[in-house]
Amino acid sequence: MGRALMIQGTSSGAGKSLLTTALCRIFSNLGYDVVPFKSQNMSLNSAPSIEGGEMSRAQYLQAIACRKKPSVRFNPILLKPEGNMRSQVVFMGKPIGSVSAKDYMLSQKEELFQKAMKVLDGLKEEHDLVIIEGAGSPVEINLKDYDIANMRVAKFAGAKVILVTDIDRGGSFASIVGTMELLSEEERDLVLGFVFNKFRGDASLLKPGFDYLEKRYGKPALGVIPYVEHRLPEEDSLVEFPKVKGELHIQIVRLPHMSNFTDFEPLHWANGVDYVTKAEEIKGDVVIIPGSKNTVEDLLWMRENGIEDAILEAYKDGAFVLGICGGFQMLGKEIIDDFESKRGKIKGIGLLPAKTVFKAEKRTNHLEARVLWGPAEGMSVEGYEIRMGRSLSERPFSVITSVNGAGTLEPEGAIGERAIGTYLHGIFHNFAFTERFLNYLRRENGLEPVSVEEWSIEEEIEKFARVVGENLDVERILGGLGL
Missing domain, CATH: 3.40.50.300 (P-loop containing nucleotide triphosphate hydrolases)
Structure with missing residues (x-):
C-alpha cells in the first residue's frame, strides 16, 4: 500500500x-x-x-x-x-x-x-x-x-x-x-x-x-x-483577471459563467488583454467571447446589459470578433437549447454563419485539426473540446483530423466576414497560430509584426x-x- x-x-x-x-x-x-x-x-x-x-x-x-x-x-x-x-x-x-x-x-x-x-x-x-x-x-x-x-x-x-x-x-x-x-x-x-x-x-x-x-x-x-x-494556470475561483492594454487592444468579455479562461494565457504574455464586463468598456481592436458553462444565459446577460449591441457597434467600426466554444455558439445565427438552459430556440448575435443545437451527451475530447481560416490556412493545431452543442456552418473554421488519436475528417467552427468561431479550447497554446493570428491583426492596425515566445507547460x-x-x-x- x-x-x-x-x-x-x-x-x-x-x-x-x-x-x-x-x-x-x-x-x-x-x-x-x-x-x-x-x-x-x-x-x-x-x-x-x-x-x-x-x-x-x-x-x-x-x-x-x-x-x-x-x-x-x-x-x-x-x-x-x-x-x-x-x-x-x-x-x-x-x-x-x-x-x-x-x-x-x-x-x-x-x-x-x-x-x-x-x-x-x-x-x-x-x-x-x-x-x-x-x-x-x-x-x-x-x-x-x-x-x-x-x-x-x-x-x-x-x-x-x-x-x-x-x-x-x-x-x-x-x-x-x-x-x-x-x-x-x-x-x-x-x-x-x-x-x-x-x-x-x-x-x-x-x-x-x-x-x-x-x-x-x-x-x-x-x-x-x-x-x-x-x-502555470491558476484556479479560477480566485483568479484576478488582468486589465492590461497591449499595442493591439484585445478585450475579453468576462461572462458570469465564463469557463476555461486558461485559453487566453498565451495572449496575456504575448500582447496583454483587457477583461470587460460593461458595454461602455468595449472599444478593442479585437473582442473575444470565451467559453461558458451556460451559453444561453450568458448570451441573454450580454443582450440585457447592452454588451451584444456594443460588440456589434465595435464590429461595424472595424473590430475583429472571436468566439471560443460557447462564445462561438453565441456568435452564430441561432441556438436551440433544450438541455442546458432549457430555453429552446434563441436568436444568436449573428456574426457567424452557424446554427447550434444542444444535445444531451457532452463531448470531451483531445483534438487535432487543420485550420481553414485564410491567415492561418493549412496550419495544424491541437486543442480539446468540452461541449454539449453541435454546430453546422456554411464556412467551417477548421477540419478536425484526429479525436483522441483516432483519425477523422469533421468540420468545426465558423468563419464570418471579420469574425471566427471555434470549439478548440487551447488554440492559443499553439504558438505558431497565435503569432499568425496576432500579426494578421497587427498589420491591419498599422503595427509591426511580433514574434511570439514559445513555452511549454512541461518547462x-x-x-x-x-x-x-x-x-x-x-x-x-x-x-x-x-x-
Missing part, C-alpha cells in the same frame, strides 16, 4: 494547487510512482481525461507533473457552478445532475464521498505515493461537519498533512495558529509542518514566528516559497518545481512519510 501526503491551506488561494503540482514533479523526479488526487473540486476550468470524461484543470496539470495521463480517478467529484446557488455535479467524468448547494450537502455528498474514497484506496494500492490537494480551509466552522475534501480525507488515507499559507496576503502566523486551534488533537497529529508561500523579502525575519509555532505545536516550518512569476512545471524544491525541506517530508 502506497503512502499519502496531503496539502491543505489556511484559506482559499493559499497556493495548494501549485504546491501540489510542484511536489508531484519533485517526487516524480526522485523516482517515485506518484499520482495526484482531489476528492472534490469546484471549478469551471475543466479538461478532458484519458477516459474521455471531464476533470478539473488543476488535477489535469498535476497529472502532467506526475508524468501520468490525466484521469478522472484523480478528481472523482467535479462541481461546476451554474448560478443561483446551483451546480452541475460531475462524477468520474460524467454529469449526473444539477443540484442546489443545500440539496447536495444533505443528499448526494456522503454517497459520492464513499465512492471517491474507494477510488483513493485503489490509487494507494497501485502507486508509491498519492499527493492529495485539499479545498479551501479545513476548519470552516459552518462546513467542517460536511467535510469531504480536507481532514476527513486525510484521516481516511492516513495522510501526513502540510499546511500552506499565503504570506503575501499578511496574517499568515495568525492563520496557522487559528487553523491549528480549530483542528482536533487527532487532526493536529497528522500535520507534518507548515509552508509559507509567495514570500517577498528576507526569510530570516520570520524565525521568531517559526520558533513560536514549533514550541506551541511541535511542528516545523518546512519551507518559505518565494513569490514566483510563472505561466513551466519543471522550473516551478525547481524553485519549490530549493526552498522546501524535502528530506524532512520524505522522513515524515517513511520514504
